Amino acid sequence: MSEPDQREEAVFEAALQLPVGERAAYLDQTCAGDADLRRRVEVLLGAFERAGGFLKQPAVTRSADSPTLLIPPTEKAGDRIGRYKLLQQIGEGGCGIVYMAEQVEPVRRRVALKVIKLGMDTKSVIARFEAERQALALMDHPNIAKVLDAGATDTGRPYFVMELVHGIKITDYCDQNNLPTRERLDLFVLVCQAIQHAHQKGVIHRDIKPSNILVTSNDGVPMPKVIDFGIAKATQQPLTDKTLFTAFEQFIGTPAYMSPEQAEMNASGIDTRSDIYSLGVLLYELLTSQTPFDSKALLQAGLDGIRQIIREQEPVRPSTRLSTMLAGELTTTARHRHAEPPKLIRLVRGELDWIVMKAMEKDRSRRYETANGFAKDVQRYLADEPVVACPPSAVYRFQKLFRRNKLAFAAAGAVVAALLIGLAVSTWLLFQEKAARQRAVAAETKAHTEASKSQQVAEFLKKMIQGVGPSTALGRDTKMLREILDKTAEHVGRDLKDQPEVEAELRFTIGEVYWALDENDKAEKMHRQALALRRKFPGDDNALVATSINRLVWVLFSQGSMTEAESLSREALAMRRRLLGGEHPDLASSLNTLAQVLGAEGRLDEAEPLQRQALAMYRKLFGDDNREVTVSLNNLAKMLVSRGKASEAELLSRDALRIRRKLFGNEHAEVATSVNDLALILYHERKLVESEALRREGLEIRRKVFGNEHSEVANSLNDLALILYHERKLVESEALMREALAMRRKLLGEANRHVAQSLSDLADGLTQEGRLDDVEALYRDALSRQRSALGSDNPTVVATLCGLADCLTLQGKLEAARKLHREVLGIIPKLRAEDLVKLPLVPRRLAELLHSQGQALEAEKLYEEIILLIRKSSGESSPTLAYMLHNFANFLFYRENKPARAAEHYLNALSIRYAITNDELTYTLRELGGALLATGKPKQAEPYLRDALAIYHKLHREEDVWGSAATAASLADALYQQDRLPEAEQSYREALVAYSKCRPLDSQAYVHTVQSLVGVLTAGKQPFDKAALYSACLQGLRAQLPTDDPTLADVLAQFTSALIVEGNFTGAEPLARDCLAIREKKLPDDWRTFNTRSMVGGCLLGQKKYAAAEPLLLSGYEGLKQREDKIPPAGKARLPQAIQRLVQFYEETNRPEQAAEWKTKLAAPDKAQK
């Protein structure tokens, strides 16, 4: 704020304090000699007086009972809340502050008063409390603290009044008094009985945890009191996403005690057995001083992670927990229980383990049915009687597994048999382990043997599974492997739950194989579980944790969950930096991973340096000739291609290939991969000949390495076919595509996405060639294969139906196409929402055909019907719906020219996409902006376009630089239409820079934008030189494009025309000559080249350089004339223009006869046409 402004403000404020009548005198005095200041203050004072209610009412409302923000709780000792006077704060917990308070009437007593923290809907909290009040009143038990009252404070927050308990939480009490395990169990039995009482009165506690069980000591006899009955229910709102944050808050206090069904966030599913679970956790903690799941780890897992862990992860048994503690920890824990560490472990192992695990069963039907039953079992243990809880027999379980899967096992080959042996061995060992336990071998020795045995099993299983892994690469049927993996995964979870190292190892391995099989969801689960287990291993930084994280990152990467992948890979990188110091292969690998993740997020400028670091580190560690170095080279090369640095990428990729050839010889799968990578880069650079040659080499290598029939061979066939197609070698291309398709069908089955891709690639190619009959045959064949393999109600079938409908539409078979369309509509409701996402459901072609036949309403109906169906089956906020709405809007906008209605649907799509925040959001924002512009609403269009542009800037995606260019251009249009010229100019310039990076260059859009910029500059006050602008633009383009790029010639031609029209022949001539040079080199036989010749001649003619002009004008005309039939309709005027130039030439050079002769030719083409 400037100094005069400050003064103005000070004077204004001072004056405002004065009565109105005294202000003038004050201003006279204060502003003496500064008339300007006085005037400004007077204006402000006047405004203040006139302002009345201005701004008094915020633009937004806030209801009376909405929570107050920010202001810390105002209650303090001495305050009154209702009938209660606060005496002192005695506690603060996750959801509120507890005060000791005094009640005066009807009885004088001290109570505990708990004020719930912010963020609760007070009315409903109290309503829920009132609903349970009667039940609460029925409870009368010495170990239950009564809840007396509830209400709302003046600040609108709910509070509860309870019997005052002078106690400390049960776990603290036990530790402070070094209570031995048996006495802890006695205390626990009392707690169970209290809970049993409540359950009998119909009250579920829902929030049993140590801080809700206070222990007081009466003459040395401990007396537990369960507090907070009824409060959890009143304050736990139905756990939907709507109340996510409050739920989360409560979560934070207690996730460690939460039962799986509570974690489901399904309030209706909670019953008394949820309390049993929490009691089990409490017992676990009383025995081990730790909760089964670490609170901190739970919180780090995030909400979904918490749910998943609680629902799915088997906790380690209490005794295992004790035996895996760090020595110091274990000693402390044992000391608090008056025990020696080995003794404590032995004490807990066995029956107490089983009791706790039974209470904590995920499946509540397997828990104790009542709190009493739980208490009784504990009492049985105390009385040395056999307990009810026991581990299910491993042999029994194995038999069951075998019986259930006998068929599968019988059908399996050697691989499965081997795996089965692995499973059997592990089961057998578990059985042995149990026997050993019963024999009560000394804990330490046993733990050791156990670990080493299990390690062996794990190694064995790992080898087995890994041995199976490559069979996927061989393209064999993997169904069996998948089944076996599923079973193993299940088994691991049950049987290895007290051997976390082994379990983690196995889960990791299984995760790897799932990943290799493309089963990403399962791989994710496995890796997450392995990671969670490994995180619990001692030590902050742990090499295994970093490895686990890295694998999980790759899975998330495959799933596209980049945000989490990023934060995890950063964590792993930091961890490895701490563990490994400066240079290490694992560190390089972590750098590589993070770079790849960032790259996939489109943050290439951050990714590139990391990728280079990884490369440098590998090189330094291993020298040049190393496989990791080549991987890094390839990754960096791909990144550079995306950044438009193809030539450097090419060098790197060649380097990688050279190294691999040296390392592996010419016939090796990795060489084939490298060959293909280089081919792709060359393809980007439009070096098609070499790219084709490499593709052929890659195919040959793969045939030799993998045999003639293999999915990698099929991939190579397809890649080669695509490049041949681009080179217009259509016959061979088609043959290869058909070969790839047949091979994939055979190897992968009809439902596979590669098969679908082959099918649509082939169909697209044939469609482009206009061979619609062949496309139809192709689809019909596919359809009958798919139907017999998969049935009719199947997404693959729908995709094919859509393709066939498109094909029929293109053939003009309207009725047949509509019939298929209706068929698709019939299947949609039977498909899952996630299947719909990937399907090409947009009835674009059909709609366009109807539209072209004047049936616009019918066309719209197509979209409306399908939108209705998607709404029904996928809900109001599905990405499919957004996609369809967007496409409908496109149809309305571009085909029907109804921008206003289009905008409406874009907006609807937008509201969904805002919530999803995906890439498509920018498309919708951009098109919505465009539609609003088209309806003459530039001001409304502007914010959307700005939003879209902001996202483009943020994402920085080279692939969609066209989108960002188009958006910047539209924004510029919007600004131009609002007469905001300087801003428009800037935005046009931004668009030009972006357009200049598009490959291939969209010369039309580029030139159009330049012309708009010319418009802005012309409208502005500043004089400017058009030719100079053009040459600046060209300079920019030449920096980006090869000097002989044909699209550059297109731009040059457009600029030339624009200058010629203005009569600026001197400015036009060099541009025309440049253009001609490119076209003569690149398009020697194209009509445009000759048109350019004529234009160069025109430029010379305009400058009266007649001698030089004549040959160009003549040869230009001749060339055009010869290619007249090749000139598209849009270029038809070029030939007459060339003749016109000749007429002018002969007139100016005083040769009227020739001029007249050419004039007749000018009329001739018309006649010839008619």
Next chain:
Amino acid sequence: MTDSFCRVSDFTRVIEAIQQGDPRAADQLLPLVYDELRRLAAAKMTQERPGQTLQPTALVHEAWLRLIGKEDAQWNGRAHFFGAAAEAMRRILIENARRKRAERHGGGQARLDIAEIELAAPGKDDELLAVSEALEKFAVRDKQKAELVKLRYFVGLTTEEAAEVLGISVPTADRWWAYSRAWLFEEIERSR
């Protein structure tokens, strides 16, 4: 990804960067908060009964709690957050007002039937747009006071709350408010 926790960490990262003096970080905060508010609003709209409206103040508060991931009223990223939230809310309200205008002016039978963010913003759209425009000029001149206006007008904070966010005393906030109102009123009058 459906996970709001990642954005929590984004948010924390950005806030930390701001506090460490990274000038680019402030620019990253607004889109983050804006996204969060929109997402939250959209998520809520799909669950509210038709005809219900969202309360911006509560929305902002909720976004705050979600983004910090825990309740910690002392946390010092608050001023940055509320600053960004006020701006984000301003944009959202303006978009709404613009859209409503669009519907009035020949938008046809504009029945926007899903996930339209209906905020409890009964104020006059014209005033909203005018204030917003004037405020942009005011912010150039005095960023802090403009912030105060945004917090009170677009988020509905009370003087006390806004003062706490800005770290100023309540009397100062009152004085600023009087000056800002006069300035803005004059600006709007003059530009009409």
